[in-house]
Amino acid sequence: MSALRIFVPCDAAARAVGADRVAATIRDEAARHGVEVEIVRTGSRGLFWLEPMVEIATPTGRIAFGCVTPNDVPGLFAGYSRFAASHPLCVGRPEEIPFLKRQTRITFARCGIVDPLSLDDYRAHDGLRGLERARSLGPAGTVAEVTTSGLRGRGGAGFPTGIKWKTVADAPADRKYIVCNADEGDSGTYADRMLLEGDPFVLIEGMIIAGLAVGAGKGYVYIRSEYPDAIRTFSKAVAVAEAAGLLGAAAGFEIEVRVGAGAYVCGEETSLLESLEGKRGQVRAKPPLPAHKGLFGQPTVINNLISLATVPAILADGAEAYAALGMGRSRGTMPIQLAGNVKHGGLFEAAFGLTLGEIVDEIGGGTASGRPVRAVQVGGPLGAYFPRALFDTAFDYEAFAALDGLIGHGGVVVFDDTVDMARQARFALEFCAIESCGKCTPCRIGSTRGTETMDKIIRGERVTDNLALITDLCQTLKFGSLCALGGFTPYPVMSAIKHFPEDFDRPRLVAAAE
Amino acid sequence: MPTAWNESRASEIIRRHEGREGPLLPILHDVQAEFGCIPAPAIPQIATALNLTRAEVHGVVSFYHDFREAPAGRHVLKLCRAEACQSMQGEALADQVLRHFGVAWGGTTPDGHLTVEATYCLGLCACAPSALLDGEPRGRLTTASIAALAEEIGR
Structure with a gap:
């Protein structure tokens, strides 16, 4: 037996x-x-x-x-x-x-099923089919396929991956790079971590395909230091792939694992590039785009891990099959990550278009505490807080942007009715202060002044005046910051104020508490 | 256990990264793994080796939350303070830990036994509140499991 x-x-x-x-x-x-x-x-x-x-x-x-x-x-x-x-x-x-x-598992088809470090297992579960097809299509054909699939950046910015690749492919240079952004710092997200630990070869395959498509021979995977397990497993997977001749100088593509050092802002692409170069993780002004002048000044594809890990399936099964899923300009699937105070917390990969209500109530099953769902933060610490009244919003890049929010990297954090939204707004500003790289004045100083102003509001001091000040500050942050950290911190702050005004009615609340 | 500062050991670490592009962060990680922190004399040494100024190296060391000027305690407990853990009463549990050990965020117990640090997301958000104890993940923390964790850490 x-x-x-x-x-x-x-x-x-x-x-x-x-x-x-x-x-x-x-x-x-x-x-x-x-x-x-x-x-x-x-x-x-x-x-x-x-x-x-x-x-x-x-x-x-x-x-x-x-x-x-x-x-x-x-x-x-x-x-x-x-x-x-x-x-x-x-x-x-x-x-x-x-x-x-209920899921449509494409990017996560193998995760949880295969032995993460067995290349045989990977092959037996359809692995490396995408690379084979990319080799037969050639660089231009591969870029065209990724463009046709409608794949957009899964880090949150949603820029079309194929267009980014084309820009790098067309840039003349001796050296080009593929950089994988695995600095998954948003609270409520863990999709990158799951793949690094559960199906690392899919990322390796995706990066080899990217290298082939744009003419790059070297790839970096920047993994945050908060993910020790992911660093360990992925590094082993790279060694396995090298031993098998899939990676390495002879194979024409090398991958180096780099470990972050606890700076949230390094999830921003230009800051990540600075960090890879051995500098402070300060944001660069764009232009030049990383696609023209990226890592060490060379044309660089910098993609989110999920974008790169989705490429093998797109190549293997065809761009049309992927593009057939989704809604509007959001094609394909998104790994939605249910987190926080939710009964059924987990990764749910589905075509774009589910409503927030379906995600939180039906799929997530409401709160873990059993109390009513009061607020949901979508897209990490820079994402907006949504009340139940907006639960008919479809999970789609444009639908969230239209409501002054973002889907970000797909994290959905659920809060029950014990949440104090004034404290959440304060935390958003405090987090910005802790993590600001310091380059832009609104973000560096505004975040600290904003936190102090929120403290006054929480104490019930001149609430109307201070809320006006916060609103004004958020305008400055939004339009005066170089990157998403300062630019999007207003989303959680202003959404909390707009949708949960009762939590900012401090004189009454302070009086009630006394 | 971190070893005491040793200049030739630091040179070996720097040499190990020779030929690597942008080697500063990997070098700093290895230096910290060896000595438990970035010892002050390491800064001019790394600067000379990489043809950087001391200010540039210091600027990088001070920019990143991970790099320390002095070694941490024998055990390091990183408690997540980000939103998903907040939604599961992580802040109250964190207060319980800080009170138990009599330390503030980032602080080390006077006997050097434990350092408690704040971290912002460990990617264990569906098993919140979460923590890392000496690099090992802990999830679904409750008042009871925090007490057990404190017992395990000792003192």
């Missing part, structure tokens, strides 16, 4: 809730029962409320067990059949769990 194959995620979030201890207990318990097991450490499927989620291979596919603790493991081995589907923790076939079944 062959060994029982058991899949336990090694994703950092699964490890954070005990996946390592579960894996160790499974190993011990199997030995005690004399059962031969093969434990495969996968990435996460992204159903985090069920983590640690353990799956076993059966002749008819995998069966999953949710929220497994080490104490549950002996029970899973007890009885006549191991890991019986009748066990109370059994959630059935993972693909049939509604949260997963």
Whole structure:
């Protein structure tokens, strides 16, 4: 009899809730029962409320067990059949769990299924098909395919990826670079982390394709230091790909992993380039565009990790198939990340166009605390806070921009009715003050003055005057900053004031508290 | 455990990055991994090796939150203070930790046992509130699990 194959995620979030201890207990318990097991450490499927989620291979596919603790493991081995589907923790076939079944998994097709460091596993699950097709299409054909797919920057700016690639492809230079922005600093987002830990080869393949398309021989992946697991797994994957001849000088494309140093602003592309060059992560003025003068002054494709990791699937299955999904000018799928006070927190990859209400109430299942949903912040610390009244907004770049918000990197953070929106507005300004690179005066000084002014509002001092001051300051930040940090900090601040005015009615609130 | 400052060891680290483009951050990370911080004498040494001014190197060291002037405690607890963790009462739990160990944000206990730092997102937002203890992820923190964590850290 062959060994029982058991899949336990090694994703950092699964490890954070005990996946390592579960894996160790499974190993011990199997030995005690004399059962031969093969434990495969996968990435996460992204159903985090069920983590640690353990799956076993059966002749008819995998069966999953949710929220497994080490104490549950002996029970899973007890009885006549191991890991019986009748066990109370059994959630059935993972693909049939509604949260997963409703998704359109393209970028995350393999995440949580494969062994992240097995190139054979990657190939067996359709890996490297995109690269093959790119090689047959040639550079111009590959760029055209990416353009046709309608793929836009998944970091938040939403710039068409194909056009960026074309600009770099057309720029004459001896050296060009591919830079992957894996400085995923937005609270509520973890898609980059999941792929780095769960399917690193898809990023490697995407970067090789990008290199081929624009004529670049070197790629950098800039991963934030807050992601130690991702750095470890991705670095190993690069070594595996080098050993297999996929990467390296002989293969014509090299990848170097670089680690950030705790600066949120380095997620901004020009600041990231400065950081790679070994400088302070200060924003550069544009033009020149990185596509013309990027890393070390050379033409550079700088893309978000999700954009690059989506390219292999686009090439493999054709641009039309990808472009057929989505709405308006937002084509394809977006990995939406449900986070914070949400019942079913996890990664939900779907075509653009779901409404915010569907995402939060139906898919997310409301709050984890069981209290009413009051506010939702979309797109990280620079994203707007939305009230329930705007839950009919469609998840789409333009629809969010029209409401003075952004979809950013796809993070959705849910808050229940205990949230104090004046404090959230204050935090947005404080965060800007902590993370400002210092180049622009409105951001460097305005963020600190804004935080102080919000403190006065929270204390109930001259609230009307101070709110007017905040509004004026936000105008200055919005129009006087070089990058999104200063430019978009007004979104969470002004949306909180606009949609939740009652939380800024401080004299009454202060009086009520006393 | 970080080793004491050693100039020739620092030279070895710098040499390891020879030929690399833009090597300053990788060098600083390695120096900090070795010595637990960026020791003051490392700055002129790195500056000379990379043909930079001391001010330029100092400017980079002081820009990034990760680089320290003095070593942290034996254990480092990074607590997430970003929005997703706020939505799950992370601030109240953080207060509990700070009170328990009698430190402020960024502070180290007088015996050098523990440093508690704020971090803004660990990407564990669907298992909030979250933390990193000596680089190991912890999620779904509660009053009870924070107490257990404090016990584990000791003192």
